Amino acid sequence: MMVSDDKKVALITGASKGIGRAAAVAAARLGYDFFLTGRDVAGLEETAALVRKASSVSSGEKFGCGEGPFIALHSEDLSRSDSAERLFDAFSGSFERLDLLINNAGTVNPKNTEDYSAEDWDSVMNINARTPFFLMQKSIPMLKAADPGFIINIGSVVSHKGYENQALYSASKHALLGYTKAVARELRDMNIRIHVVSPGGVDTDLIRGVRPDIDTTDLISPADIAETIMFLLQMKGNAMIDEIEIRRRTKLPWD
Template structure:
């Protein structure tokens, strides 16, 4: 593999020269094994960050981490973000191993595309647990470490589903609207401790999350997940005195936003 370029198949093709803008930073990306998560790992690693790829599927997370190694340092861990003990242990292990956790990216997400009538209580709980409880748990434990270290940055990946609604996605909408509110509450609470919090409203992307469930979707209305990852990087590179609490990143032909 060309040492100046990286590629993660599941995130699309992203070619970029390495830089050192995030050198020395330790970043945890949840749901990092595919889609936007893999693109985030790639973009942030190519900027010099040490990336911890967390996912329910350890083998796939390890494959992403392996693809990032070379000049960069990357590790893979298995993580159920909605498990309180596992979330706390993951944060403790990362800080114990690397001495710091500078950036948490709450990206892991799931959905069950069914009407309220068809949606089981178990499916409702699973979506809420992954998409809303998980970010709360990881932010709770990560922010404790960040406070002691003097600062940090938490990125919460939301969706246009946090701004408007469509049928057969009640659990997903509830979780993403909740995550957006939670993110702004974190922003208000953690600012005095020099911890930045950013909610990313991501429009439709060419990822398995959409393509596997909606094979007939018009891909021309979707964006490369790498573009959203680059927007996240730009937020992380803002001057110390500035924070973006919410950013919306849409494809030019966005179909779920006016």
């Protein structure tokens, strides 16, 4: 089914939980239709229900009524080398426009460097760097037609740093940041606003998997990251932010 092109459309990867889910729920109040991806279909369905709820609250508050968003769910394993192509084919089969791409899906696979296999390298790099790059590339023609188009790439503190047992994660997030800098220059006259949001520890399954020892009480909430994204989506005028780094309040400032 092809969706009518009068509403803005957001494509969010890794929307089945965590930061991607929070971003979708927050973006509901900006009136988007959605193409949400992940592997966990039940998780995506739960996100869709939360998005509908947030959208009805927001449109009810503003207008006294409201048509809910159209939400397409798509299950795709982004570790495949052809994931971006498969995902974008599915997207463009349903939507004629794209206003916002959030490259959010990510994985860590923590290991000692001596234990990583070539398959580990390919998988982490495909999910965190290759697929987002080619999704961005495929999105550019539609984003050029948006007013404005947005690309939000989710980086990490390890876009700048390197932590033990996270060599592949760090490599992939450095790559994401590096190519975003180049692409942002290429797109600067095309009315496409491109940002990297680089958080420290956020309270999601990802950090619990990597750091089972971590004190979760001082972690950043996914909703806080989503509100940062909302701020970027609503910026107008001549101000432009390339990257927002977000640390836990309990961490050392400027560290």
